Amino acid sequence: MIGMLGKLVDKLLAGPKANYRGVMGVYYYVDDATEAVKTLREQGHQGLSVFSPVPHHDIEHALGQKSSLVRWVTFTGGLLGITGGFSLCIYAGLSYPMVTGGKELISIPPFVIIGYESMILLAGISNLIGMLALARLPQTQSRAPYDPRFTEDKIGIWVPCSGDEARKVEQLMRGNGAEEVKVHG
Amino acid sequence: MTDSVVFKRRDFLKLVGLGAVGAAGCAPPADKLIPYLVPPQDILPGIGYWYASTCRECPVGCGILVKSRDGRAIKIEGNPAHPVNRGGLCARGHAGLQGLYDPDRVTGPMMKTAGAWKPVSWDEALQTATAKLTEARSAGKSVALVTENATGSFHKLSAAWAAAAGGTHLVYEPFNTHALREANRRTFGVGAVPNYDFARANMVISFGADFLETWGNPVGQARGFSEMRARPESYFVTVEPRLSNTGANADEWVAAKPGGEMALALGMAHVILSEGLGGGNGGMIDAVRDWTPEAVELQTEVPAATVRRLAQKFANAKPGLAVAGGIASQSEHAVAMIAAVNLLNHVAGNVGETVRFDRTLDFDSVASLGDLQTLAGQMADGSVGALVVHGANPVYAAPAWTGFAAAMDKVPFKISLSGVLDETTEHCDLILPSLHALESLGDAATARGVFSIIQPTMQPLPMFKTKAAGDTLIALARGAGFGSFPSTWSEYLKGEWRGMHGRFGGGKDFGGFWDQTLAQGGVWEDVTGTSPGWSGTPVFAAPELRGSGDLALVLYPSPNLFDGRGANKGWLQEIPDPTTKAVWGSWAEIHPDTAKKLGIAMGDAIKVETESGSVSVPAFVWAGVRPDVVAVPLGQGHTSYGRFAKDRGVNAVALLAPVQDAASGAVAYFGERAKVSKTAAAGELVRTQRERSQHDREIAAVIPVSALLGLNTGRGATEGPHATGEHGAGAPGAHGGAAAGEHAGGHHVMAGSLMLHPLQSKPGKYTEPRIKDPNAKVPPHSVSAAEQPVIVRSPRQIPVDRGNYGTATHRWAMAIDLNSCTGCTACVAACYAENNIPIVGPEHIKRGREMSWIRIERFEENLKPGPNDVRFVPMMCQHCSDAPCETVCPVYATYHNPEGLNAQVYNRCVGTRYCSNNCPYKVRAFNFFDYSAPEKPSFAFPEPLNWQLNPDVTVRSKGVMEKCTMCIQRILEGKGTAKDEGRAVRDGDITTACAQSCPTQAIVFGDLIDPESNVSKLSHGERRYWVLNELNTKPGVTYLKKIQREVAST
Amino acid sequence: MKLKRFLAPAFVLIMLAIGTAAFTQSFPVMLGMNKGPKQPINFSHRLHAGTLKMDCLYCHYAAEKSPSANIPTATTCMGCHKAAATDRPEIVKLTKMYNEGTPPEWVEVYHLPDHVKFNHKRHVKAGVKCQDCHGPVQEMDVMYQYSSLKMGWCLKCHRENVNHPQNPASMDCLVCHH
């Protein structure tokens, strides 16, 4: 029983079989990796992706990354939150008029707190959603042949390409200190 | 929690005579509904009907109206038309219902076999009884009949019965007014309990007569008393060693040496005569020659100057009124003391004025203790063959040395007609349970010219197999073949009333007359009293304290339990004693100094010892007793009588030595010396109010007479109330000496104690008072008399006028006159009855978990002899317009309704209890346990107590907050009636349970929008103020300050 | 592929929406509940109120006088049935009960929730028709609970009539909950 379940789990973890086309170079030194990225981009390779245990700023520069778009999602979420919070209070107050403590049905000061908290709540949630969407998470299958070492101390550079172009790239990588280069497809 | 769970529908069907129908435990929606088989004419389900009757909870016999709903009696109220009580009713009266629904009532006839009670059938029981009676009579022995003071036809029946049976009929009342009647007989030649006209008196001086609690006709007297108090110039002096609740209402407390009352009365008489203030009576001076004020000072420790002052004031009162003869002061010279007071009344010319012998209370047939002892003697020497007891409980109430209890065992056969297993019944061999007064037909002639009807307000409870006492007696007589009585009690009664028909019939045929009598609760005529002259001066002797010990023992009747007959009623046990605020037990009151000497602290277990006996009770330490006095209440300490009464507290009668009043033979409750010492264990002292000072807070306010009269002349008529408001906020700077003077008493103290350090901030100094827009239209719900012209706060927001808030036309409110409130707690009992309030017992009251919606707060500003300042504040939900409790409820379980009520919606409440925290008055009660679930140990309405529950009020379940609703069910009913009659609600249509039952009418309920309503007028009168007004909650309850009289220093 | 990504969340959301609605909203009519309990006597409202056009208040006379509408007493029934249709089995049953003095144990059809007080008199006086709450009684052979008797259902009518000229309905909680 448990065994069967275990097999199932293994299947699940293995994920769907995928065939990649491209070159994966594994580096240890950051500056080597940076160099490689630079040259590859100079040679006009698109869609590079770099795998690393920690983000490295110079690699990001080399890739010419723009800053994340998450903040806009967050902002809209916050906006929704605060308007939603206030309108909820006001609607509730008017839909069934009940006086408490001789106060007006729409007493703004207490509603500020509700509005504020709901703003934070929705901003937080949308921030999460935004991040997951933009980072393509959760994902069942990596977009490049993944290697456990990438979460330890190795840096992987993936260049989607094929045929002799792939061979060129392989040469290049071996040239500037890749510890291991593998051509897929 | 449905009401139908607490009170099963099938029970009430048993009630309307349908017998049990297998509807047991059918949960909704499959409840069985069984219609009346034959509908009683125009009796509809769901509507309450009122039946006039007479209260039998004490010998007085007030007129009552009993509300019967779906066939069960659920509420008692005073009968406004009745001359004895004029609409008021005391706590004991309300609790009559709990006697009717007493879960410990005897279920049917029972025979004692081998010391154990065993149920028997009525036939069998009656056969045995008759057999025994015949046996006794054939053996040439007498048959004794002991009853309570039933008066009226039942008295006639019992007398005739006893006569026919060849025995004695003894009417036993522990608090027989024998000494009083004897004294009146000797001095006025009329042996009756006179009608004291408190209303007319300008000065009342009470020599130990607790006329607001148990002495005479408390409810009626309270009404008169309040009318007198309403007059600023009236004056009330109490002379007693222990400040009773009656005394607490006095302007001046003369704490004469225990037993000194007589000397003081004579001294006053001496002054009046010697100074010729009384006019006439010159000859009487000889009687009081030796009682010069100086002599009196020696005997009573009352300064001669005071004696003179009081005498002069009393003589000039014209008329004054001196009363005497309470149980607490009943010594072996009781008659002498009362005679002295009679003399005082006589020389001051009050007899015939305020002391009248017109509507005298009927105690004429009540036996003296001597008679009881005679009977006990006969019983002891075996000349009594059979004893029949009904209503009376001498075994408990009479001192052991009367030998009655012991003698009972000598009687071969004893029959009890009592419905409960009281001590006397325990001594009997056979119980033939009688109906409760509320189930039975009868009458009572408790006062001269008053013939009031006792009418069955419901079918006899099905679970108790009972018979009318009259029928039982008749059955016994017929069975044993003596006397000649009509076949049934009701015929006997009707026969009696045929006589009345001639007098009161007014041309109607008997049927019509009878119906009318039932409808109005009896018939009464005006009677004129002979105003008797002075027939003879007895020898005056002051009581000598007996026995060892350095404290004088004062035994006083408990205002709630009376002579002990209230002890098995949960309400009376749970409603706090007006003086000590203690519940569910006994205690002994001692003075702080004495306590310090003996190393006794509040609540310590102490032993009170006389030569005749000793009791162990918790100590109640307060300055309301003289340092040389220890006071113990009567009424507790039952060894039987039911679950609430049994083994609770002590029966202090055990402390009495075999001493009787020389003249009347009455028990000398006063005159013992007692030793007090610490001891190991005694019952716990459980109190609902511990702190007895209001700490200068704006709760119980007074207004000096001078200020009151000053106010009448214009100035400050508006400022008065606000001045106190600022007082509360602690603003001595805000107004100068004038204001301080204007609010003497507590407020004097307040001003003094609130002196701020020069560095401390002054209120209002940096805040700009805003003037409110005068012509802003305020919707009813936010109206309050407490609306102030200036507010030191952000501008008020516009009150809501959406939904019903704009269209409402009432603002329900109350005005409570602290000047009339005597602290008697009748309103509390009324509230328990009306609103299904559960009792929780001492264990929870210790944690302040009592559920009462209204409580009487007692604040003692000054407890020293001399100027007396004790204040009572009936405290219930104030229904604030700006209520602090409402805003904090997260689910709108409490909110403000369009008619200004502070609503509490039980089934919306989740029980966060925030509202109670935020209520400055602390008037919200929380259901800490399930008091309404029969399966829970905390169930508060054991069958058949649940029959009393008011179907119009939800029985609250566990975990919800509850509080005063201003009897919303009554409001809705009143509005409905008005609507049906196509008219607006009139002032007085609607009243709350508390207001209705108040003997002094201190509570007034009404509509604040209607400017003509009584409540509006009072709420804008000059004595108005609001509790904790500085919080600006704008209460719907306005209080009227107590009038504080000046008291001369000597 | 892309679509699949959104299928699961969409499904969950829809389920939630349905759940909330089912949990929170009350329907004027109890769905699928319109068949009443078996009564000791097969009394037909269709016959009496429908065919014979008897006034409701003839039997339920307390409805306009008292907070609680009465179930007619056996006496009321016998008022007519001493003479009318005495041979029918149900009437025989009734007569038997009446003579024996054992009232028929009708089974409750309309059960009001706890903690709420309903006043028939006020509603009848305000001109609310019996049918408004009890449904087309004159067409019911077996009486069944027509309305949900939920608070929302009460409020629907009360909201509409808050500002009714003669008989304004109250939105005040205390009127029903006390």
Next chain:
Amino acid sequence: MSSDEAKKLSHAATADAGPVITQKSLNDDVLRMISKPGRLWWIIFIIDLMILAVGLIAERNQILYGIGVAGHTRPVMWASYVANFVFWVGIAHCGTLVSAILFLFRSHFRRAVYRVAEAMTVFGVLTAGLFPLLHTGRPWFAYWLFPYPNQRQLWPNFRSPLEWDVFAVTTYLTVSSIFFLVGIIPDAAVARDRTNNRWLKLIYTVFSMGWTGSNNQWKNFYGAYLYFAALATPLVLSVHSVVSWDFAMSQVPGWHSTIFAPYFVAGAIFSGVAMVINLLIPIRKAFKLEHIVTVDHIEKLSKLVLLTSSIVGYSYLCEFFSAWYGPSKVERDLFWWRATGHFAWAFWIMFTCNVIIPLSLWFKPVRRNMGLLFVLCLSFNVGMYFERFVIIVTSLAHPFNPSTWDVNYRMSWTEGAILAGSFAWFFMFFLIFVRLLPAFSIAEIKETLTAPMRRKPS
């Protein structure tokens, strides 16, 4: 010793210094914690569950018989349960503070400690959230406090501070858990890649959501993380302010005070940080991580404790001053009674533990003595519990109307059991956490290591 460890953890350290902590060793060190639990762990865990069981029994009684089994009285309608609530919310605060605020301030000592702190936050809120429910008279209706469309057409009262609580606490729970779980993603990936047990692998795969560490993922991860921090910071402050307004918004003498919000926040951070220290010291010892969580880190935290304790002490004095200076006699009476009356003992325990004892932290040796620091922090938490007790119970026991005075609250065994149970509940989560998830942020600590360079950085 510690000083040069500090160097290794700073960017200033150079490659040739021969790093003691390599990226590899770091993985191993941290992952060692989540290897098979030892006997000791099991013993503690079992005991913990037993205590929890007792708490549950007590709660069952309370639901069955009514809230009366607790020691509440009139007027003391709130007592230990609300105190527990405030206490746990307070505990919960330090986590997000350390994590978010220090993240914004870019103070690096945070990286070694924030994961534990955040876990504490989440579990703290989980615990605190129980009390508003189980202190009500009818917990089964507590859901009425949430605004949802219902057939009754009723809504909650948004003017009630308790309603604000509902919003504040739920928001705080949601946001802090998101913050916590997002932070775990990369580390879960590390664990996933190291473990051989398929079940654990499954769990970590779920937690890591298939994280690969691609540049795109890192970009958006940090993009979002910044905003989480930016949102969490004001949230922390607002939530405890709202909690304090449960009291300050009422007019009960002793509660009705404007100082409450800052006063409570300071108190919360005070107790929270003390709690973090209490948790870190045993952990770093048990798992031999002294070189990752260094004495410097702990000392920095204890300085934070010192700061907040002085703020708390200031608030105490302030309250008394304003009571004395202000015009309200009622207020003056209360504070006098609080310090001298029936509950004076509680007041003085509070004052000693929160104001006097912390003064010892002015001395460096005390701050750097782990054993002593542990004991001190325990006493701070005791003190802070008593602060809540004193504020709630003494204020309620001495209200406006003297006729209800002297009905003194006494804690019942039920309340004791439930309090103990709440600790058990908290530690149950925490024990599972340290065994299941990386208790230290591998990724972030890696960032502090010197990045491997072939050439010397110019």
